[in-house]
Amino acid sequence: MTDSQEKDFDLEFGDYDLEEDVTPVPVEDALPYPDSAEVQGLVEEDPKASRLLTVSAARTPAQALATARQDYLDGHNFGVGHCLIAVQSYYGVPGGYPYAISSWQAADHKRPVAGGHDVPRGAPVYWSGGSHGYGHVAISMGGGLCYSTDWKRPGKVDVALIDNITSHWELNLLGFAWEVSAVGVWHPRDPIGTVSLANVKPGKRNKDVLEVKKALAKRGYGNFSVKSELFGKRVQEAYAKFQHHLGYTGTDANGIPGRASLRKLGFNVVA
Numbered sequence: 336m337t338d339s340q341e342k343d344f345d346l347e348f349g350d351y352d353l354e355e356d357v358t359p360v361p362v363e364d365a366l367p368y369p370d371s372a373e374v375q376g377l378v379e380e381d382p383k384a385s386r387l388l389t390v391s392a393a394r395t396p397a398q399a400l401a402t403a404r405q406d407y408l409d410g411h412n413f414g415v416g417h418c419l420i421a422v423q424s425y426y427g428v429p430g431g432y433p434y435a436i437s438s439w440q441a442a443d444h445k446r447p448v449a450g451g452h453d454v455p456r457g458a459p460v461y462w463s464g465g466s467h468g469y470g471h472v473a474i475s476m477g478g479g480l481c482y483s484t485d486w487k488r489p490g491k492v493d494v495a496l497i498d499n500i501t502s503h504w505e506l507n508l509l510g511f512a513w514e515v516s517a518v519g520v521w522h523p524r525d526p527i528g529t530v531s532l533a534n535v536k537p538g539k540r541n542k543d544v545l546e547v548k549k550a551l552a553k554r555g556y557g558n559f560s561v562k563s564e565l566f567g568k569r570v571q572e573a574y575a576k577f578q579h580h581l582g583y584t585g586t587d588a589n590g591i592p593g594r595a596s597l598r599k600l601g602f603n604v605v606a
Contacts, residue, residue, distance in 0.1 A: 396457025403482035436470035442512035451479035451497025462506035
């Protein structure tokens with residue numbers, strides 16, 4: 336992977352079990368999707384089991400991920416086929432749509448992707464297909480991972496590679512959306528500003544370098560002065576650490592900024 340490719344590793348992986356020979360729940364068992372009447376009956380019978388929340392405001396993506404992580408650790412059981420109920424619960428979004436594909440179709444902001452690594456952290460990720468054609472939805476952790484129901488334990492939350500869900504369940508990865516059940520839960524980060532790729536190179540001295548240094552320092556990287564506009568050795572070492580954090584290795588983590596890593600740092604990038 337090079338610094339021209341997008342990859343989001345801004346996450347804590349933890350001790351997640353991602354062995355290659357994992358046996359996921361069969362698609363016909365994992366994605367039956369009860370109809371809306373059955374979901375409503377479940378809520379009336381046992382509101383705590385369904386975890387449908389009636390709140391006025393959605394949680395932030397960070398709070399949604401923390402909720403999903405806790406459900407993963409606690410082994411909370413949402414019931415088989417209740418992926419949309421689970422994701423609504425993570426974000427604190429009330430119900431209203433019976434199926435994952437319905438939630439996708441209702442979204443105003445949709446972004447198709449080529450693979451799991453293209454789904455940003457904290458965004459809901461959607462698939463179409465399944466045994467009844469109702470699709471699937473999970474929450475992206477970034478780095479190609481997601482918290483998904485029914486992956487290893489029926490009804491429970493586990494960590495899975497987005498691309499593995501696509502292949503093992505023979506689903507179509509649609510992409511990510513800003514909404515869950517027509518409620519906005521995610522949006523892109525506002526860029527810090529615009530920098531020129533040609534300006535942010537070792538040895539350069541300009542205002543773009545200073546902005547990159549400030550952004551690195553804000554994230555805890557580097558032992559350098561944020562008053563100087565010089566791209567010196569310490570800045571290059573700090574930028575290399577940032578690239579390693581993003582998942583780059585070898586010459587792709589040489590401390591020389593590329594378009595993708597600068598975007599991850601929060602900048603718009605021009606030539």
